Amino acid sequence: MRHPTAHLKRFVRALLLTAILAASQASANVDVLYPYNHGGRLCLNLWASNLLDDRTASTIESGLPGTCVYHIRLLDSDGATVTEHLIELSLRLDLWENLYLLQEEEQISFNTLAAADSAWSHREGIVLCALGELAGDAEYRVEAQVVVTPLAAEDRARLSRYVTSNSSRKREELSLDLGGLFGQLLRRANSDDNHTGFTSPLFRIRNLEERR
Amino acid sequence: MKPATLRFRKSILIPLLLFAVGANAGPIGDVPTEHAARSAQRQLILQEIQVTPGGTIEKIVRRHICLELGDAIDSAALLYAREQLEAVVVLKNVEMYTAPGERPGAVVLHVDAEFDRDFHFESGLGQEPLENWYLNLISVRRANGHNRGGYWRIGYHTRSRTDGFHLNVIHPRLFGDYIDLLHEAEAVIHMWPVWDEDRNYYQAIHQIKVELGLRRWSRDDVITTLWLGINGFKPAKQLEDFEIDDDDNDEIDITGRLVPIPRDGEGHLGLHLDLHLDRSNPLRPWREGYCYDARFTFANPADTDLWWGAELDGKMALPLRENWAFAVRGRSAFLRGTTPHYLRLLLGGPQNLRGFKPGILTGSRGALGLWQINSELRIPLRDRAANTPRLTGTLFLDMGDNWRADWRHGGFSAAAGCGLLIRSPWVKVINIEVACPLTDTEHADECLVMLTLGRSF
Structure with a gap:
C-alpha cells in the first residue's frame, strides 16, 4: 500500500512542473559564459535557461531520463577551435525514493525538479585547458551550445542513420541513402559556418580574473 | 483471434512448436x-x-x-x-x-x-546464398502517393559475372489493417555452380519473374504470405570456367553429363505459401527466443509435370550465464517431381552449412532432400551488457546430409569453426568466420574464411 503522502507529493510535483513549463516556453539556450583563471587553468562558469521543454520534463516525471549536453568551444580571434569540451548530464526521477537524480561523473539527488533544473542549468568550474597552452597576448572567446532531449543523448545526425539493412529469404542487403547522406553532410558544412550558440566577448588570458 | 484461424495455425505450427519445447525463456x-x-x-x-x-x-x-x-x-x-x-x-x-x-x-x-515522401537514391552491398556478394549499383525508392504506408523500389544489381534489375512494390493494408499486397519483379542472371573433377564451372540462368503476394500480419507474430507468379528461365547451353578471366572465354558445351541439356525456354506458374513465426526478443534476438519459417511450393511447368516441395527452418537462442547464448538451427526440405536442377536444394556456404563453398555438398544437379543442424555458442567480448555487443565471439559446429536425383545419398558432412561478430555503426553487424570441414568431401577446401552481413542464423 502506498504512503498517504505519496499522492500529495505527486500533486505538488505536477504543480511545480506546470509552473516550470509555463516559465520556459522558449527553447534551451546558454545566457552567460564567464571565463576565469583558476590555479593556472582556464575555467568557465556557465548559466543556461529554459532547459526543460515539456517533453523532456514529462519524460523525467515518468521515471525515464532527460539528457542535457553542453558543447563548449574555446575559439581564437579568427574563429578557429583551440579546444572543445562536452558535458553530458542525465536527470531522472527515482519514483520509489521520490528523488531527482542528476548524473554526471557522480550522482546528486534533489527533492524537487526545480532544484535539479537549477543545478544542471548552472555549471561552475568547467576546466577548459591549462593557461600555459595559450598565448598571453592573443584574444580568445568561448562559445557554448546546449541540447536537451528526452531519453538518452544520441547523435541524431549520425551518418549511420542513412544506412539501412534489408533482409529477406533470399538476400541480405545494406543500402546507403545517397541523398540523405549528402544532404546531411551539406547541412553540417553549413552549420559549421553559422554557429548558433552563445558566444562570450573576446578576452586576453593575462586580463582574466584570478580566482582561488 | 478467430477460432477457425487458430485451428488452422495449430495444424500448421504444432510440429514446429514441438521442436521448440523448452525454448521459451519467459515472456519476451x-x-x-x-x-x-x-x-x-x-x-x-x-x-x-x-x-x-x-x-x-x-x-x-x-x-x-x-x-x-x-x-x-x-x-x-x-x-x-x-x-x-x-x-x-x-x-x-x-x-x-x-x-x-x-x-x-x-x-x-x-x-x-x-x-517520408522523398525520393531516395540508394547504393550498397548485398549477399545472396548462391552468388554471394553483389553490388547494388543504384536503386530508387519512394513511398507510394496514396499514403497507405506502401513504397516501391527499383534497382540494378551487378556482380562479377551476373547482373539484373529488381523491382519491388509493397502496398500495405490494401484489404484491411493487417493485409498487404506485394508485387515483385526481377530480371536477373543467376550463376549455378557446376563441379567436374578438379574444375569449377558455372551455368548462367537467365530468369524473369513476376509475382503477386498477399501478406497477412497477425497479432501473435505470425506472418503468412501467399505468392502467385510466373517464372521464365533460359539456362545457358555452355558452361563457363569459374577460374578463367572473361577474356579467355573458356566455355564447354553441355552434354548432359554434368547438368541436363537445357531447353530453349523453361518456365512455370508458381504458388508459394510462406509462414513466419517470430518470438525472438526484439532487443536481443541473438540471445533469447525462437523463430520458425515454413515454405510450401507448388509449380506447374508449361511442358512437364507438376512439382512441389516443402521447407521447414527453425532457429532458437537460449540465454546462458554472463550474457552468453547458445543458438541452434534446424532446417529440413524436400522436393517432389521434375524440379529443374537450378531450382533444387542447396547445401553448403555461409549462412547455410559453413566450412563449404555454396552448394558444393549438393553437387551440380542440386538435391531433392536435405537436413542440416547449425549450433553456435555466442560469447560477448566487448560492450558485453549492450543489447547488441560491440564484439561477439562464436564457436560453431554445423552438420547436414542430402539426397540427390533418384534419391541417391549425398553423404553426411560436418564442419566446425569460430567467428567474430562486429557491430559497426555503419554496416550494422558484420560476421567473419573461419571453418574447417570435419568430413571428407569432394572439392572441399581444408579451411574456409567467410565474410557475411549479419549473424549466420
Missing part, C-alpha cells in the same frame, strides 16, 4: 535490459502507446514497434525502438517521449512520426 521483454535485470521490483512498465498523428501512421507504428504493453522498458529499449521505426522506410522524423502512467512505474509512450 521480461529481461530486455540491464536495468530490468538489476531491479526486478523497480521496473518501469509500458502502459500505453500514443501515436501522433493517428490514422495510417499510427497503424504503421503499432505494427512495427518492437514493444508491447506490459513490457519492462528503459531508455535504451526506447531508443532501440525508435531506431527500428526509423528503419521503416516510409517514416521519418520519428520522435519519442514518455509521460507518467496511471500508477507509479507505469509509463505512457508518445511517438511522433511523419510520412
Whole structure:
C-alpha cells in the first residue's frame, strides 16, 4: 500500500512542473559564459535557461531520463577551435525514493525538479585547458551550445542513420541513402559556418580574473 | 483471434512448436535490459502507446514497434525502438517521449512520426546464398502517393559475372489493417555452380519473374504470405570456367553429363505459401527466443509435370550465464517431381552449412532432400551488457546430409569453426568466420574464411 503522502507529493510535483513549463516556453539556450583563471587553468562558469521543454520534463516525471549536453568551444580571434569540451548530464526521477537524480561523473539527488533544473542549468568550474597552452597576448572567446532531449543523448545526425539493412529469404542487403547522406553532410558544412550558440566577448588570458 | 484461424495455425505450427519445447525463456521483454535485470521490483512498465498523428501512421507504428504493453522498458529499449521505426522506410522524423502512467512505474509512450515522401537514391552491398556478394549499383525508392504506408523500389544489381534489375512494390493494408499486397519483379542472371573433377564451372540462368503476394500480419507474430507468379528461365547451353578471366572465354558445351541439356525456354506458374513465426526478443534476438519459417511450393511447368516441395527452418537462442547464448538451427526440405536442377536444394556456404563453398555438398544437379543442424555458442567480448555487443565471439559446429536425383545419398558432412561478430555503426553487424570441414568431401577446401552481413542464423 502506498504512503498517504505519496499522492500529495505527486500533486505538488505536477504543480511545480506546470509552473516550470509555463516559465520556459522558449527553447534551451546558454545566457552567460564567464571565463576565469583558476590555479593556472582556464575555467568557465556557465548559466543556461529554459532547459526543460515539456517533453523532456514529462519524460523525467515518468521515471525515464532527460539528457542535457553542453558543447563548449574555446575559439581564437579568427574563429578557429583551440579546444572543445562536452558535458553530458542525465536527470531522472527515482519514483520509489521520490528523488531527482542528476548524473554526471557522480550522482546528486534533489527533492524537487526545480532544484535539479537549477543545478544542471548552472555549471561552475568547467576546466577548459591549462593557461600555459595559450598565448598571453592573443584574444580568445568561448562559445557554448546546449541540447536537451528526452531519453538518452544520441547523435541524431549520425551518418549511420542513412544506412539501412534489408533482409529477406533470399538476400541480405545494406543500402546507403545517397541523398540523405549528402544532404546531411551539406547541412553540417553549413552549420559549421553559422554557429548558433552563445558566444562570450573576446578576452586576453593575462586580463582574466584570478580566482582561488 | 478467430477460432477457425487458430485451428488452422495449430495444424500448421504444432510440429514446429514441438521442436521448440523448452525454448521459451519467459515472456519476451521480461529481461530486455540491464536495468530490468538489476531491479526486478523497480521496473518501469509500458502502459500505453500514443501515436501522433493517428490514422495510417499510427497503424504503421503499432505494427512495427518492437514493444508491447506490459513490457519492462528503459531508455535504451526506447531508443532501440525508435531506431527500428526509423528503419521503416516510409517514416521519418520519428520522435519519442514518455509521460507518467496511471500508477507509479507505469509509463505512457508518445511517438511522433511523419510520412517520408522523398525520393531516395540508394547504393550498397548485398549477399545472396548462391552468388554471394553483389553490388547494388543504384536503386530508387519512394513511398507510394496514396499514403497507405506502401513504397516501391527499383534497382540494378551487378556482380562479377551476373547482373539484373529488381523491382519491388509493397502496398500495405490494401484489404484491411493487417493485409498487404506485394508485387515483385526481377530480371536477373543467376550463376549455378557446376563441379567436374578438379574444375569449377558455372551455368548462367537467365530468369524473369513476376509475382503477386498477399501478406497477412497477425497479432501473435505470425506472418503468412501467399505468392502467385510466373517464372521464365533460359539456362545457358555452355558452361563457363569459374577460374578463367572473361577474356579467355573458356566455355564447354553441355552434354548432359554434368547438368541436363537445357531447353530453349523453361518456365512455370508458381504458388508459394510462406509462414513466419517470430518470438525472438526484439532487443536481443541473438540471445533469447525462437523463430520458425515454413515454405510450401507448388509449380506447374508449361511442358512437364507438376512439382512441389516443402521447407521447414527453425532457429532458437537460449540465454546462458554472463550474457552468453547458445543458438541452434534446424532446417529440413524436400522436393517432389521434375524440379529443374537450378531450382533444387542447396547445401553448403555461409549462412547455410559453413566450412563449404555454396552448394558444393549438393553437387551440380542440386538435391531433392536435405537436413542440416547449425549450433553456435555466442560469447560477448566487448560492450558485453549492450543489447547488441560491440564484439561477439562464436564457436560453431554445423552438420547436414542430402539426397540427390533418384534419391541417391549425398553423404553426411560436418564442419566446425569460430567467428567474430562486429557491430559497426555503419554496416550494422558484420560476421567473419573461419571453418574447417570435419568430413571428407569432394572439392572441399581444408579451411574456409567467410565474410557475411549479419549473424549466420
